[in-house]
Amino acid sequence: MAGDRFEDVQKAIDREWMFRSLREMILIRSENPFDDAPAEGYRETEMAGYLAGQLSTLGLEVETREVRPGRPNVFGRLKGKQGRSALMLAGHMDTARTTGYPEAYDVKETNGRMYGRGACDMKAALAAYLGVVRALRDTGMRLNGDLIVCGIVDEEYQMLGSKAIGQAGRMADQGIIGEPTHLNVCPANKGRVSTKIITRGRAAHSSVPEKGINAIDQMAKVIRAFGDYNRELLGRTPHPLCGHGRFTPGVIHGGVQVNMVPDVCELEVDRRTLPGESRESVYAEFHERIRRAAEGDPDFVYEITAPTWLIAPNDISPEEPVVTALRAAHQRIFGKDPGVEAFVAGSDAPYMGFPTVICGPGGIAQAHTTCEFVDLQEVADAARLYLHAVLQLLG
Ligand SMILES: [Zn+2]
Known part of the structure; x- marks a missing residue:
């Protein structure tokens, strides 16, 4: 034998x-x-x-x-x-x-x-x-x-x-x-989906901010949109070996100069995924949360880029x-x-x-x-x- x-x-x-x-x-x-x-x-x-x-x-x-x-x-x-x-x-x-x-x-x-x-x-x-x-x-x-x-x-x-x-x-x-x-x-x-969420506004002189749309303010809505995301993920049924998915905003960039209303802001986020989750399911969750948080704001413009990291x-x-x-x-x-x-x-x-x-x-x-x-x-x-x-x- x-x-x-x-x-x-x-x-x-x-x-x-x-x-x-x-x-x-x-x-x-x-x-x-x-x-x-x-x-x-x-x-x-x-x-x-x-x-x-x-x-x-x-x-x-x-x-x-x-x-x-x-x-x-x-x-x-x-x-x-x-x-x-x-x-x-x-x-x-x-x-x-x-x-x-x-x-x-x-x-x-x-x-x-x-x-x-x-x-x-x-x-x-x-x-x-x-x-x-x-x-x-x-x-x-x-x-x-x-x-x-x-x-x-x-x-x-x-x-x-x-x-x-x-x-x-x-x-x-x-x-x-x-x-x-x-x-x-x-x-x-676990797998990983990282991507950039971008908010877009309109530049203006900071003496008249009401003439612009502040992309950093818009990004604040995005950040709030994900405020309870980890809590929600931890409340889901865990995978027997991998446990729960996780979410982390990792890098943020916005604005050029302090006396300008910024027209663009970028937030790179990292989502650790469980077996059964995919790029598509994660993006759907992101869109859903952001849309809810921006509801009623006709000036809110955002996009989610292609993944910056994608690991199954x-x-x-x-x-x-x-x-x-x-x-x-x-x-x-x-x-x-x-x-x-x-x-x-x-x-x-x-x-x-x-x-x-x-x-x-x-x-x-x-x-x-x-x-x-x-x-x-x-x-x-x-x-x-x-x-x-x-x-x-x-x-
Ligand atoms: Zn290795």
Whole structure:
């Protein structure tokens, strides 16, 4: 049974090789270029080359697919004997920016931790995937189903990589993405809709404000319109894992000069969404609230722009085999079922085109900070968990 084979293969996981691979990947600066062209320091393509090279050396069939020029997704396939099902171990290859983080690529290993940009978010999981594949190769273990290891571009911005994967058709039956959860099993997470609400008025000299329409005054109506929004959201039926949606006005701009009646004011707002909510449902709520608050004002003019951020929520059944397999792996390796919880951030998971769970080494508290690290024991434990799940699902 899976159990005995697991014992044999897990002994073959080469920790030092895995940690060396992690160090090598952190040293490849693959910051997300955001709106810039790929260039020095934005080397997703070199990360993809590194991953493709490792997977190919380990005997996988490797394919890269450019999502944008210089920004390829990578797929390595370990063909199973029967090919009846496929599991994908996926992770993004880009990292957050390193502004204000001079030691970002000064990779250090102390007290059992590895430090550097991308350590936990999420090159650690990529290293653990490599460790799994290498242990399978070194023990000559053949799987029945296909195991696909996938490196994804552009998670930190528009998720172009995972969107391309989902649009290409169903590549696998189930997936794991090793975003940092301290190895907790997360089948759901909230999404996000951010947008700008703009009020428009008419400029006038401030000595005769009655000749103008003050866009800041108009925005005050919008702000009041959302005054009890969070209370209302908290009063709705919670999602079992994600809880409640939330609303935050985050940035406001209006006016040019203090002696002018401002003709435009912009408020950027952030709405965390639950599974079941969409861009359309959120916009409908916004319009409804604003219209109610502005009722009876013929001069009230506003618009809501296209989303400035749009991240889908993820919500797969806790009964999905990939979820129960990771819980069983915890039970076997740590003697405890961790249950399921929500991931706190957005991820590629909802775009993949098949049920995908989040579970990976490191903590979201260290991601995107100027002191990013991962506990190396967690990286080794992640490899064992993934291996156990691979054997259970594809064995
Ligand atoms: Zn991440």
